[in-house]
Amino acid sequence: MSTNPLSVSSTAARIKAFLLEHFPSARSQSLGGAESLLENGVLDSLGILDLVAYLEREFGITVADDDLLPEHFETLDRLTAFVEQKRTSTA
């Protein structure tokens, strides 16, 4: 199934808005799609829990333990791709 480019951009924007609202340290960074959220200290172990709860609520997906991997949370681009893939697989 192909992903809708419009939906991708709105997914990215929504996740970015959530990060900016709940992670004050994200605001002093440009938060570009390819910037590391883990290395720059935007996300830590507890922050990831908050983020997962948001993604499940907002996008109606279920994030399993096996999904909790650095490769899915490393950057905004990766996060967006992960959420899109989850949405298409549950749709």
Added chain:
Amino acid sequence: MDYLIHHMLRASARRFPDKEALVHLDRRLTYREVWSRVEGLAEGLTRSGLKRGERVGIFLDTSIPQTLSIFAISRAGGVFVPINSLLFPEQVGHIARDCQMKGLITAASKLGTLGPILKDLPSLEFLIVVSDAEVPDSASLPVGDFEDLCGLPGLAASSDRAIDKDLGAILYTSGSTGKPKGVMLSHSNVCAGASIVSDYLEISERERILALLPFSFDAGLNQVMTAFQQGATIVLMTFVFAREIVRTLLSERITGLAGVPTLWSLLAQPSSSLAKQPLPDLRYITNTGGAMPQPVLGALRQALPTSRIFLMYGLTEAFRSTYLPPEELDRRPTSMGKAIPDTEILVINEDGKLCGPGEVGELVHRGPTVSLGYWGAPDLTARVLRPHPLRQPELGEGELVCYSGDYVTMDEEGFLYFVGRRDTMIKTSGFRVSPTEVEEVLFQSGLVKGAAVIGVPDDVLGQTVKAFVSARDGDAVAVAELLEFCARKMPRHMVPKAIEVLDELPKTTSGKVNYPALRKREGL
């Protein structure tokens, strides 16, 4: 004879020279290798000008150099000051100024951000740097290379001049007001803590201990001390995802793990991989730094049926205080337990008398881990460390006991239950946070007229930081900007989780902020 902090390591290096002592990622050092590096680094510290009793800061991420530094500073006769690597330059600067730090062991990658504060520290005479990046030219102090110094031939064997009453370490922690204070631990405090905890956790050389807690925290420091005292293996790690911990528990065949409630909440999440496979090697886990939420405790007991669970309590000022033996978990899961070995816990009421069963009083700790008080703060020390309230008059006032500031009750069988704090100190995710330190940063922003900070209960974190602010005349408060300012000035655990704007902060008749009224607003 073994009476100084590094003697614990030396003794194990003699007994088990080829045994694995310290592991981080793919680096593994035997006791012989650890001791030889510690000796070299101690020689390097001495050549850098370190003298007995002088303070050396350790500002490094979890790593082998961080552990080696602790023992090398002790070996060189100095006092080690572990600094949490989450702290920002402002907080590091406060610690370095406060304890008049003579030297700092850090990483080249941290020098960029530390640069400006280092210039303002007249006591600082040398840096020792782990070269994980280019050393910036801006450093105006002599810089020693960590690895080079570790390779030096060791000090002469008989060169220990310190005695066990001497100051060995300073751990910085927050109280209810002001900036963090340095709790002074003697060599004998630290060694006694290692012996006592090894005793009731039955730690032996067979143990493989996973260290997740920072060494700037008493329980974290105590983990490495017990491991090295007993000749066990300590595995260091940092993590973002809880599953990384589970993976390491399995791959390193970890037998002992200490954590704070937040960590256990992470590991006990429904999605956690903790319960997905048996962990037969994991002999015990310990909780400290706050009460374990009951649902989390229940989930852990189910996920780890063969591990013994010890609930512990301690405050930095007395290092370690109580523990609940695992056999008691069913009968009193909400108890903080009983006094640790060689320690007496008294519950004292406002008249200075011993409380009866169920009567609320202050927890008072008596024993060999009572610290030497707060560095450079004799008045504050005198409030916390006082003569034994029930002493026999003939004994005089020589012995000091530690007034914890924690209200507790004791049941008929001597088990203790936490009731609350005497002061307004906030405890979040195992960290102590002083409301005034957060308020100061809010004021620094220039965005508010008034600011008051309280702790509000939280299932996962214990408490979270909540700020009430009022606007400067005619302005609205830019909450987003204020939060961003906080995030630039303070580590995450200090940044308010919520900011509420009030027209005016409630005041008492004497014009001070009425904190009880703010707590009442929150239903507390």
